[in-house]
Amino acid sequence: MASGYIIASVTVTNPEQYEEYRKWSTAAMQAHNAEVCVRGGQVKVLEGDWNPGRTVILKFPSFEAAQAFYDSAEYRKARAAREGAAIMRMVCVEGL
Numbered sequence: 001m002a003s004g005y006i007i008a009s010v011t012v013t014n015p016e017q018y019e020e021y022r023k024w025s026t027a028a029m030q031a032h033n034a035e036v037c038v039r040g041g042q043v044k045v046l047e048g049d050w051n052p053g054r055t056v057i058l059k060f061p062s063f064e065a066a067q068a069f070y071d072s073a074e075y076r077k078a079r080a081a082r083e084g085a086a087i088m089r090m091v092c093v094e095g096l
Contacts, residue, residue: 002063002094004059005059006056006060006090008089009055009090010055010056011053012054017082028069038056039057041055043055066092
């Protein structure tokens with residue numbers, strides 16, 4: 001079965017409020033057994049004009065499990081805490 005990944009590019013606009021989001025998103029990740037592959041860290045553009053900023057990559061057992069995480073009550077709570085604290089660009093991708 002193919003894994004599912006959530007890939008996010010985040011521009012934090014309110015760092016203090018964003019910490020509240022991190023608290024709730026961490027709890028949601030733990031509740032849904034997300035494997036954190038990338039959470040922040042250095043980014044270097046190798047080609048093109050894409051500059052993703054803060055990057056997060058989460059791995060799940062399947063595409064459906066990744067989607068279920070995003071739709072879960074736990075992550076909805078995190079998303080509510082994030083309102084006004086960041087600009088989020090996020091995709092769900094089926095992978096290996």
